Amino acid sequence: MIAAESFAYKAALREARLIRVAVWVTLIAGFGVTALIYAPVIWLGVLSISVDPLAGLPGAFTMRWYGSLFTSTGWIQPLFISLEVAVIVSVLCMVSAMLVGRALPRLKHGRGLLLGAFLLPLVVPGIVVGIDIFIYYKMFLTFKMGLWSLVLVHFIWAFPFALIGMLVISSRFDVRLLEAAADLGAAPWRRFWDIERPLLMTGVVTAGMFGFMLSLTELPRSIFVAGRTQTLPLFTWAETMSRGSHISLIYCLNTLIAVISVALSVLSVWLLGRRVKS
Amino acid sequence: MNVRTDVMLRDPLGQADVSLRPAGLHRWIVARKEWLISERGPVHIFAIVWAVAVLVPVIISVFFSLLRAHGLRIQWNISLHAYRDIIESGRWEVVVRTLTAAAAITAICLIVGFPFALWLAKRAKSEKLIQFVWMALTVPFFLDPSARTLVWRGVLGSTGLVNTALMKLDLIDAPMGWLLFSDFSVYLGLIGPYFPNMVMPIYLAILLIDNDLIQASADLGATPAKTLRSIIIPLAMPGIMAGIIFTFVPVMGDSIVPSILGGGKKEYLADTVMSLSTSMNYAGAAAFATIILLLTGILLGLFLLFRRRAVGPGAVA
Amino acid sequence: MSEVVEIAAALDAVDILHQYSGVTALDHVSLRVQEGEFLTILGPSGSGKTTLLRIIGGFETPVAAQRLSIAGIDVRGLPANHREVATVFQHYALFPHMSVGQNVEYGLKVRGVMPAGRRKRAEEGLRLVRLSDKYDRRIHQLSGGERQRVAFARALVTEPRILLLDEPMGALDEKLRREMQVEVRALQRHLKATFIQVTHSQEEALTMSDRIAVMHRGRIEQLGTPADIFDRPATRFVAAFMGMTNLIDGTVSGIDGKITQLDAAGQLLLGTWTGPRPPALGQPAFAAIHPQRIAIDPSARTGNGWNCFGGQALSAAYRGAHTDIQVSSQIGPLTAAVAGMGISGAVAVSVGWRAEDCAMGPAGELDS
Numbered sequence: 001m002i003a004a005e006s007f008a009y010k011a012a013l014r015e016a017r018l019i020r021v022a023v024w025v026t027l028i029a030g031f032g033v034t035a036l037i038y039a040p041v042i043w044l045g046v047l048s049i050s051v052d053p054l055a056g057l058p059g060a061f062t063m064r065w066y067g068s069l070f071t072s073t074g075w076i077q078p079l080f081i082s083l084e085v086a087v088i089v090s091v092l093c094m095v096s097a098m099l100v101g102r103a104l105p106r107l108k109h110g111r112g113l114l115l116g117a118f119l120l121p122l123v124v125p126g127i128v129v130g131i132d133i134f135i136y137y138k139m140f141l142t143f144k145m146g147l148w149s150l151v152l153v154h155f156i157w158a159f160p161f162a163l164i165g166m167l168v169i170s171s172r173f174d175v176r177l178l179e180a181a182a183d184l185g186a187a188p189w190r191r192f193w194d195i196e197r198p199l200l201m202t203g204v205v206t207a208g209m210f211g212f213m214l215s216l217t218e219l220p221r222s223i224f225v226a227g228r229t230q231t232l233p234l235f236t237w238a239e240t241m242s243r244g245s246h247i248s249l250i251y252c253l254n255t256l257i258a259v260i261s262v263a264l265s266v267l268s269v270w271l272l273g274r275r276v277k278s
Numbered sequence: 279m280n281v282r283t284d285v286m287l288r289d290p291l292g293q294a295d296v297s298l299r300p301a302g303l304h305r306w307i308v309a310r311k312e313w314l315i316s317e318r319g320p321v322h323i324f325a326i327v328w329a330v331a332v333l334v335p336v337i338i339s340v341f342f343s344l345l346r347a348h349g350l351r352i353q354w355n356i357s358l359h360a361y362r363d364i365i366e367s368g369r370w371e372v373v374v375r376t377l378t379a380a381a382a383i384t385a386i387c388l389i390v391g392f393p394f395a396l397w398l399a400k401r402a403k404s405e406k407l408i409q410f411v412w413m414a415l416t417v418p419f420f421l422d423p424s425a426r427t428l429v430w431r432g433v434l435g436s437t438g439l440v441n442t443a444l445m446k447l448d449l450i451d452a453p454m455g456w457l458l459f460s461d462f463s464v465y466l467g468l469i470g471p472y473f474p475n476m477v478m479p480i481y482l483a484i485l486l487i488d489n490d491l492i493q494a495s496a497d498l499g500a501t502p503a504k505t506l507r508s509i510i511i512p513l514a515m516p517g518i519m520a521g522i523i524f525t526f527v528p529v530m531g532d533s534i535v536p537s538i539l540g541g542g543k544k545e546y547l548a549d550t551v552m553s554l555s556t557s558m559n560y561a562g563a564a565a566f567a568t569i570i571l572l573l574t575g576i577l578l579g580l581f582l583l584f585r586r587r588a589v590g591p592g593a594v595a
Numbered sequence: 596m597s598e599v600v601e602i603a604a605a606l607d608a609v610d611i612l613h614q615y616s617g618v619t620a621l622d623h624v625s626l627r628v629q630e631g632e633f634l635t636i637l638g639p640s641g642s643g644k645t646t647l648l649r650i651i652g653g654f655e656t657p658v659a660a661q662r663l664s665i666a667g668i669d670v671r672g673l674p675a676n677h678r679e680v681a682t683v684f685q686h687y688a689l690f691p692h693m694s695v696g697q698n699v700e701y702g703l704k705v706r707g708v709m710p711a712g713r714r715k716r717a718e719e720g721l722r723l724v725r726l727s728d729k730y731d732r733r734i735h736q737l738s739g740g741e742r743q744r745v746a747f748a749r750a751l752v753t754e755p756r757i758l759l760l761d762e763p764m765g766a767l768d769e770k771l772r773r774e775m776q777v778e779v780r781a782l783q784r785h786l787k788a789t790f791i792q793v794t795h796s797q798e799e800a801l802t803m804s805d806r807i808a809v810m811h812r813g814r815i816e817q818l819g820t821p822a823d824i825f826d827r828p829a830t831r832f833v834a835a836f837m838g839m840t841n842l843i844d845g846t847v848s849g850i851d852g853k854i855t856q857l858d859a860a861g862q863l864l865l866g867t868w869t870g871p872r873p874p875a876l877g878q879p880a881f882a883a884i885h886p887q888r889i890a891i892d893p894s895a896r897t898g899n900g901w902n903c904f905g906g907q908a909l910s911a912a913y914r915g916a917h918t919d920i921q922v923s924s925q926i927g928p929l930t931a932a933v934a935g936m937g938i939s940g941a942v943a944v945s946v947g948w949r950a951e952d953c954a955m956g957p958a959g960e961l962d963s
Contacts, residue, residue: 019502023397030394030477033387034411036470037418040429043439047432054432056442100324103317114325117333123523123574124336125531127548128567131555135342135564136335139352156332161419179654180688182675184702184753194701198692217422220533220548224555237424240538254425265420266413273409 041258048251065248072246075253078235085147085231086215089154093162093211094204101166101207102200106175119160126220129156134224145227153221158214162207168272169203202275209268213261232257336571343564360565369550373569376547379461380530383468384476387525391476392518396510398477399484400492415474423534427467430539434458434466459541467535475524483517484510519581527574603667605630605757605789606651610661613646613813620646621657622813628757628791633783635792635800637824638810639836645761647810648793652759653678666756676705681750682759686766687742689734695721695745696730702753713752720748723782740771747779751786758783760792764799776802797837801825809833827869828954834883841884841929844958847874854900855955857882862926864902866953879958886919888952889931891944903947922946 048065050058069075100118104111121129133153137143173196181191219233226234232253239250343360346353364370402408433439434457441453456462487510495505511518533548540546545553547566554563606628613621620643628634636644649655650663653675657663663671670678681702689698699720703713721727724744729737737745743763750758763779764772780803783790794800800807801821808818809832817829828834835842843864849856855874857864859882866882868874891908906924917932924946931946 015502022393023401026393026397029390030397033390033394033469033473034414036466037421037426037473038414040426040433040470041421043433044425044429047429054437056435056437056439057446096324099320103321106317107321114321117325117328121332123527123578125528125548125570125574127531127533127551128336128570131551131560131563131567132335132339134555135339135560139342139560140338152331174688176684176686176688177690179675180682180684180690181701181705182654183652183680183682184705184749185676186701186705187676190705194705195690213420217420219423220531223533223552233422233424236422236428237534240424240428250425250428254422254428257422258425261420261422262417265417269413269416273412 041262044251044258045255048248048255053248053251065252068249069252072249074246075232075235075249078230078232081147081229082216082232085150085154086212088151089158089215090208090212092151092155093158094208096159097162097166097207098200098204101163101170101203102173102196104163104167105171105173118163121156122160126157126218127224129153130221130224133221137225145225146229149225149227150222150229150231153225154215154218155211157218157221158211161210161214165206165210165268165272166200166203168276169206170200172276173199202271206268206272209264213264213268217257217261339564340568340571343561343568346561360561363562364565364569372545372547372550375544376530377573379465379468379546380526383465383472383529384522384526386465386469387473387476388518388522391473391521392480392514395477395480395517396484399481400487400489415477418471418474421471423471424538426471427535427538430463430467431458434463434539458539459543461544463539464536464544464546467539468529468532471535472525472529475528476521479520479524480514480517483514483520487513516585519584523574523577523581526577530573531570603664604628605632605666606791607662607664607667608647608651608660609663610659611647611650611657611663612659613643613650613655613657619813621650624810624813624815626808626815626818628789630789631787633780633790633792633803633805635794635804635807636810637794637797637800637807637836639795642810643813644793644795644810646813648682648759648761648791651757651791652680652682679756680759681753681755681757682761683743683746683750683763685762687746689742689745689749691734693734694730695726695732695734695737698734698745699749699752702749706753716752717748720752721745723751724748739767740775743767743775747782751788755788757789757791760790762794763792764794764796772799779803809836811836826952826954827867828883829869829871829956831881831883831956831958834881834954834956839883839885839954841886841889843882843926845880845882847876847878847880847955850874850876854950855880857955859926862904864926864953865900865950866902866955867951868956869954870956872957874955874957880955881958883954883956884929884948884952886930886932887917889929889946889948891920891922891931891933891946900950901947902950902953903945905943905945908942908944 046058047053049061049063051060051062051064053065104115107114130153133149133156134145137149138145143149177195177199178191181195186194217233218231219237222231222234223237230238236250236254239246342352344356344358346355346357346359364373398408398411402411431438435441436453436455436458438458440457441450444450445453491509491513492505495509496502500508531548532546533552536544536546536549537552540549547570551563551566554560554566604627606626608624608626611621611624613619622643624643624647626634626647636647638644646655650657650660651665653670653673656672660671663669665679668679690701693701696714696717699717700713703716708716718727718730721730724747726741726744726748729741729745734742734745743766746763760779764775767775776799779790792799792803801824804821806818806820807824809816809824811830811832817824817833819827824833825837828837828839831842843857843859845857845859845864847855848858848863850868853867854865855868857866857880864882870880874880904925906922906929909921909923911921912919914932917934920931920933922929922931922944929946
């Protein structure tokens, strides 16, 4: 009896130890891979203040390169185009995510089909979207590529994310509140403005932020449809591929963009999470 | 109260029934007007625009890959020229190499990602830590892919961080050339950014598994390994499948990492599409895009088939 | 009812027909509710009671309606926001992003009442439901009972011609429910307002209403006072729904003034005919008796107007206030509710009940 008990006890101990080891291996591997995302971004920041960014180990540090952003101004034009595209995409995302997101949970027919069609770009590689949009609009319809085509592909990329952000909020919206408002005498527009708009606002803001950030940093699709227009990621890309001498400038610029992106995405995910919890 | 909810979903404000309203053309116009200002109208209109502007181009491009084109001029005769070209020029090797890489990266992400997601969903205790990890996995979607990839050159290059450091420490005499512009660097560059794509769906699927179910399995005497095999993995399967698709497909189509870290020595699918389009061989590019799309379709089909089997026929609407 | 036609009723609905994808939800329903009346629409789920309320509220348009007027105004084709009714919803549907005060004021705000005026009226409304100190609270800070009171205040401040109550007690616990039943009834009497309530609880219907409409399969089976409905069911369904678990089928074998005789497989029963039309000899019919009206061993009370049968007590189930005793009698199984602990074990008993406690009506479905 005692022997059996101690055997079971030992087995349990062994099991617990095994699980503890497994958890540690999991965490080291998981956080290790996550580090593969962030280490380059942090290193980007380190290189941006290195005197010699091409030397293996960073030695002396300087803010000189950030200063050179003011003298070497090739990035300003692309930045403004990027911002212009991002703002348009952001607004498009807000409006369309609002219109589609509020109605989708209430649709009776074809809800799954529509959702599938809207989320399709998530599983179509960017390069396919880029080349397909180019072939259709440029080769078949012979449209001139430019700002509008950038807006289009960025919107295709961003809309699924914006819609998901919106659906997180709108699928929790209680349609009976609209009946209650109607019952109290509110006309359709009034119901939308007083009840739906404030309750769905977080979703709309999130959709807009997603749209803005995804557009600001989009590259694989832009490569095909930019025409003569150059966005900031395209500028970085061109400098990278031509192995130009502006590498420090690129590091500085992208460090700034990364800081803004991280701040904005943390903010929007936090906003969404806070709203869902309350 | 089934009747009630059904009614509300169908027609929340009682606008669908038009029998108390005028008949004929006027009735049709009234119905259209209501459709437009109701919530359905905008969705239907958006869906049509979406189909015409986004889905049609994809179909057209598949068709386009069956045409021949010189530069921007299309020749309107159907041929499999572009596809024959892929085989004759030996570019099918690129397809094999890309699929191998995508499969390997997906496997690595799954092996690391599944236990990580399991830990995050069921074992991590601190709410703050979970939030932090969730945030850390979300942010990568919003980073410029070329900027974060470019830095690897400074890390892995012959005068980069790793080689310099190792040489300073006298561990190696000459820089290791295989670190950059190799399969290794491409794999390294791809694993990080697509890791969240694997973890997130699995995490959400495991989160939905009732803790009582896991507890019950343990109470019935199952070892943790058996619980994992017979409860958690089967129930998390839709999430695992989604994770595989969300990782495999974009890795297969990634054009940025191979371009920057592959250095043109080892060509991947997306490199080929880019170089074909740069040389204005658009039919060839379309053919490759079609192949990528086809592979994606097969994966999605397998996923749906699998899900239908797992959930049982009839359960999937 | 014909003597009060001149006064415009609070609600006048004639021949309402409604269908969902071929299934008839309301089968030619007519209903008239007087000013100041508390009417309860009672029925099981799927009986069409909620549909009727939603049609009155304007959330649903009936397939056909000969008349549907509220306080004399034809409201057919009029959307919910133009009808002078207000609803207390089952789950209250309070606006979560507004304070208690803003919720109560909302109906006045959309009517264009100035802030000062609506604040005053909202405070009055909150005082009426004894929530004066909760004006600035957020909705999620309130308990279930408080939320319900806010829902009442919000609906009442718009001074609707009819207040519609959709299972208003459904989400409350037992004790609170009983308190609110009394309170709502008192409020209605105080305001002299017209209330139409939908519920599936017979207890709620009996304690609160002036009249009850029992619905079944899209029709009103019986419309009457609580006493009518409870003691004089017109149909077998109403009898069963109102707790007359003792149901005996047979044919009418004798009619003698107020007393009707039923032949149930050779056993004769005396009862009071409560069906919509007078009975006919040989007509298939049912007899229904409340368990609490059945006496065990009524030796002293047998005589004229009493039904008495021998039987065997099978089991007893303690229910707190009373005990249910299952009896296998000469005319079939019966349940009798007796005070106290009752009896235990299988013993031979006799059971009996008075003819006026035994309701009788036509067998089968209600015909049109």
